[in-house]
Amino acid sequence: MTDTALVSAPPADRARTGRLVVTVAVGLVGLALLLAPFLFQDVRAGQVAARICIFIVLVASYDLLIGYTGIVSFAHTMFFGLGAYGTAIALKNIGPSWGAIALGGSAGVAVAIVLAALIGVLSLRVKAIFFAMVTLAAASVMLVLASQLSAITNGEDGLVYSIPKLLSPATPLLTDADGKVLKVFGVSMNGRIAAYYFVFFACLGLFWLMTRIVRSPLGTVLQAIRENELRAEAIGYRVVAYRTAVFVIAATIAALAGILWAVWLRYTGPDTTLSFAIMIDILLMVVIGGMGTMAGAVIGVVLMSLAQFYLKDLMAAAAAATAPVPLLPHLLEPDRWLLWLGLLFILLVYFFPSGIAGTLMKKDAH
Amino acid sequence: MTTPSIETRNLTIRFGGHAAVNDVTCAFRPGQLTVIVGPNGAGKTTYFNLISGQLTPTAGSILKDGRDIAALSPSARAKAGIGRAFQLTNLFPKLSVLENVRLAVQARHRLGPRLLRAAGSFGVLRDEAMRHLEATRLAEVAHMPAAALPHGDQRKLEVALLLAMEPDIFMFDEPTAGMSVDEAPVILELIAAIKQDCSKTILLVEHKMDVVRALADRIVVLHNGELVADGEPDDVIALPIVREIYLGVPAGEEAA
Numbered sequence: 001m002t003d004t005a006l007v008s009a010p011p012a013d014r015a016r017t018g019r020l021v022v023t024v025a026v027g028l029v030g031l032a033l034l035l036a037p038f039l040f041q042d043v044r045a046g047q048v049a050a051r052i053c054i055f056i057v058l059v060a061s062y063d064l065l066i067g068y069t070g071i072v073s074f075a076h077t078m079f080f081g082l083g084a085y086g087t088a089i090a091l092k093n094i095g096p097s098w099g100a101i102a103l104g105g106s107a108g109v110a111v112a113i114v115l116a117a118l119i120g121v122l123s124l125r126v127k128a129i130f131f132a133m134v135t136l137a138a139a140s141v142m143l144v145l146a147s148q149l150s151a152i153t154n155g156e157d158g159l160v161y162s163i164p165k166l167l168s169p170a171t172p173l174l175t176d177a178d179g180k181v182l183k184v185f186g187v188s189m190n191g192r193i194a195a196y197y198f199v200f201f202a203c204l205g206l207f208w209l210m211t212r213i214v215r216s217p218l219g220t221v222l223q224a225i226r227e228n229e230l231r232a233e234a235i236g237y238r239v240v241a242y243r244t245a246v247f248v249i250a251a252t253i254a255a256l257a258g259i260l261w262a263v264w265l266r267y268t269g270p271d272t273t274l275s276f277a278i279m280i281d282i283l284l285m286v287v288i289g290g291m292g293t294m295a296g297a298v299i300g301v302v303l304m305s306l307a308q309f310y311l312k313d314l315m316a317a318a319a320a321a322t323a324p325v326p327l328l329p330h331l332l333e334p335d336r337w338l339l340w341l342g343l344l345f346i347l348l349v350y351f352f353p354s355g356i357a358g359t360l361m362k363k364d365a366h
Numbered sequence: 367m368t369t370p371s372i373e374t375r376n377l378t379i380r381f382g383g384h385a386a387v388n389d390v391t392c393a394f395r396p397g398q399l400t401v402i403v404g405p406n407g408a409g410k411t412t413y414f415n416l417i418s419g420q421l422t423p424t425a426g427s428i429l430k431d432g433r434d435i436a437a438l439s440p441s442a443r444a445k446a447g448i449g450r451a452f453q454l455t456n457l458f459p460k461l462s463v464l465e466n467v468r469l470a471v472q473a474r475h476r477l478g479p480r481l482l483r484a485a486g487s488f489g490v491l492r493d494e495a496m497r498h499l500e501a502t503r504l505a506e507v508a509h510m511p512a513a514a515l516p517h518g519d520q521r522k523l524e525v526a527l528l529l530a531m532e533p534d535i536f537m538f539d540e541p542t543a544g545m546s547v548d549e550a551p552v553i554l555e556l557i558a559a560i561k562q563d564c565s566k567t568i569l570l571v572e573h574k575m576d577v578v579r580a581l582a583d584r585i586v587v588l589h590n591g592e593l594v595a596d597g598e599p600d601d602v603i604a605l606p607i608v609r610e611i612y613l614g615v616p617a618g619e620e621a622a
Binding site: 209212213215216217219220221223224227228230231232233234235236237238239 | 418419420439440441442444445450452456457458459460461465468469470472473474477482483484485486488491527530531
């Protein structure tokens with residue numbers, strides 16, 4: 001089997017180059033994340049790297065819904081929060097042990113699965129807009145519950161807790177002859193490194209799993225449902241069952257990402273897990289990266305996170321550099337970073353209508 | 367006489383006060399190719415939609431091998447052996463031609479929990495899909511997105527999807543509509559080949575009289591949602607009511 005019919009056509013060539021660019025970019029991001037503790041040694045960079053890992057999983061799992069199957073849900077942070085809160089509550093009440101993470105995490109995942117299955121079975125039959133509203137309502141209820149059940153969740157303040165000793169910053173992993181923490185390339189081999197690699201490899205595993213799912217026969221059926229629901233039903237696929245299945249899978253992965261987030265932050269509150277600001281971040285990341293492409297999740301998350309964390313610094317530097325010029329320093333004032341972020345989004349959406357990865361890899365030029 | 371493979375009894379669907387299909391009782395037998403004719407708006411496509419499950423009847427029953435299937439979903443009817451090609455091209459536009467057909471093959475296979483294997487690596491699925499693409503002369507364009515095909519090829523892909531379902535009941539809704547003169551024979555030969563297999567039942571909505579004469583074992587005439595004639599092709603075509611409603615020749619003016 002060859003695709004000779006396409007080889008000579010220029011659009012196919014362009015798509016091939018695009019795929020190469022995207023693959024290289026994703027590879028570089030993977031490499032940078034693998035070496036992040038050594039490449040970027042300040043505390044903030046470590047936070048950004050771990051957040052990128054976890055959000056890649058979260059955004060990719062959301063893309064299973066919106067990009068691959070065409071399901072619009074606003075409840076993704078709810079599932080993320082369930083995993084995080086399950087873990088946090090167990091760590092707070094049982095103490096910092098792996099058993100607590102396993103118990104609380106699986107409880108969170110179990111609740112996420114049950115809720116996703118219920119929402120799926122009860123409302124995936126209705127029109128997309130009604131389904132989106134149902135998920136919005138469910139997510140709002142969960143947010144209110146987290147704020148109001150103070151006895152368990154500590155309300156708006158959230159939960160602060162310890163994590164297992166192996167992952168704590170105070171734990172030396174390797175020591176030198178004097179019994180001090182060993183430094184490798186200037187990086188202390190303490191529990192923080194262990195925590196980062198715990199997050200990194202867990203995220204890598206989950207991301208790999210999703211890339212397999214979308215290429216599997218199930219993935220093709222999901223895309224068929226997105227493309228033409230009626231025909232998918234007519235050739236023998238139970239569309240509601242498939243939609244419910246992918247909704248449950250995405251919810252499970254989001255809850256697992258929530259566990260990692262809770263362990264990494266050592267804090268879980270409404271603002272870090274359940275808030276609609278995070279839901280909007282997820283949506284923007286999916287759109288910027290490119291819906292229906294796993295690589296898009298990686299690119300969208302990295303660009304958006306870097307902008308969110310470093311645009312202010314960049315602007316401060318730019319404002320200082322342009323100090324003698326009239327007007328420019330005022331425009332580049334760090335406080336105006338949201339203006340520039342907004343402008344950046346508009347340009348990205350204009351030049352990459354299918355998202356960065358989606359536009360670069362687009363097959364047909366028709 | 368063989369027992370009917372698909373049968374409708376007093377089948378009716380009303381949209382508001384309008385009965386689009388009204389009290390149609392008709393049985394179809396294996397090995398028989400029935401052409402359904404009638405003017406636009408006669409209810410031919412609606413009748414198909416009722417049998418394949420896109421619409422739910424207001425009254426009446428639909429029997430597949432004697433079992434009432436009127437309450438089943440379209441996917442359950444597809445699994446029960448009712449296959450349908452659509453009048454308006456109804457494909458998965460962004461997926462490749464091969465993926466389109468492979469989906470229809472895959473729906474018949476129980477793949478089990480092999481979630482993590484690449485869809486393209488299932489040799490059985492690919493080989494079967496390619497066989498249907500070769501039959502419809504689409505193997506050359508297997509890797510093109512369906513949306514990029516010319517209209518005639520999209521019509522062929524529509525038929526390839528139906529073949530890949532390997533149903534007992536084949537329902538074609540104007541399969542050659544909009545096809546060029548040299549493309550249509552491919553589809554007509556395929557339909558003739560299916561007819562050779564005496565276990566298959568074929569229902570065909572078609573306007574072109576030469577096609578009707580060449581293929582039909584029987585003609586059923588629908589008019590305003592009602593079954594007005596049913597019989598041997600020559601007899602039905604000769605009926606005055608058919609000439610009037612279908613050919614637009616008012617009764618009594620034939621001699622003119």
